[in-house]
Amino acid sequence: DTGVSQNPRHKITKRGQNVTFRCDPISEHNRLYWYRQTLGQGPEFLTYFQNEAQLEKSRLLSDRFSAERPKGSFSTLEIQRTEQGDSAMYLCASTGGGETQYFGPGTRLTVL
Amino acid sequence: SQQGEEDPQALSIQEGENATMNCSYKTSINNLQWYRQNSGRGLVHLILIRSNEREKHSGRLRVTLDTSKKSSSLLITASRAADTASYFCAPEPMNYGGSQGNLIFGKGTKLSVKP
Numbered sequence: 001d002t003g004v005s006q007n008p009r010h011k012i013t014k015r016g017q018n019v020t021f022r023c024d025p026i027s028e029h030n031r032l033y034w035y036r037q038t039l040g041q042g043p044e045f046l047t048y049f050q051n052e053a054q055l056e057k058s059r060l061l062s063d064r065f066s067a068e069r070p071k072g073s074f075s076t077l078e079i080q081r082t083e084q085g086d087s088a089m090y091l092c093a094s095t096g097g098g099e100t101q102y103f104g105p106g107t108r109l110t111v112l
Numbered sequence: 113s114q115q116g117e118e119d120p121q122a123l124s125i126q127e128g129e130n131a132t133m134n135c136s137y138k139t140s141i142n143n144l145q146w147y148r149q150n151s152g153r154g155l156v157h158l159i160l161i162r163s164n165e166r167e168k169h170s171g172r173l174r175v176t177l178d179t180s181k182k183s184s185s186l187l188i189t190a191s192r193a194a195d196t197a198s199y200f201c202a203p204e205p206m207n208y209g210g211s212q213g214n215l216i217f218g219k220g221t222k223l224s225v226k227p
């Protein structure tokens with residue numbers, strides 16, 4: 001499979017716990033994006049990387065959220081001290097210089 | 113908000129009919145993309161139209177763009193039950209210094225095609 005992959009696909013956690021998601025973009029894609037999607041809404045932009053540099057962060061990305069892409073390949077998104085409002089689908093997308101973004105299947109987070 | 117907004121929110125048609133979905137946005141854009149999402153799944157890219165293009169075709173899909181009205185439409189001809197999904201438009205806002213690529217999605221149009 002040469003598409004964007006995300007792990008885990010589902011995560012259930014208790015409020016206050018930390019969670020980390022991983023995204024593996026399409027090989028050699030230099031841009032990587034994170035979005036969040038809640039029920040009945042479209043995806044909302046969170047942040048993006050050009051290689052290992054994080055170039056933009058949305059105001060949605062509170063200080064409990066941190067994203068990294070240490071070697072310019074895979075990326076992780078960590079949420080600390082999770083809240084029920086963090087329950088959502090977290091989507092990752094990558095692009096190799098063109099405008100088309102290729103999305104992964106998403107990680108569905110449920111915070112109890 | 114620079115959100116793309118789709119209209120209608122829901123559309124139900126019979127197989128074989130055409131489906132038209134509209135999108136409006138608020139700012140200048142580099143391009144506008146349409147995506148499809150099956151329930152609970154990731155998004156699939158359908159078509160991209162650049163700001164200097166007015167119409168684009170891909171198979172049974174036809175997209176138009178009117179930058180003066182800040183609107184776009186997606187037409188699916190001869191619809192099939194497998195076209196049942198949510199459809200999102202995603203304008204890419206124009207930024208100084210070149211494209212940032214962060215897309216602004218609306219709430220989508222939920223299309224139901226009945227066999």
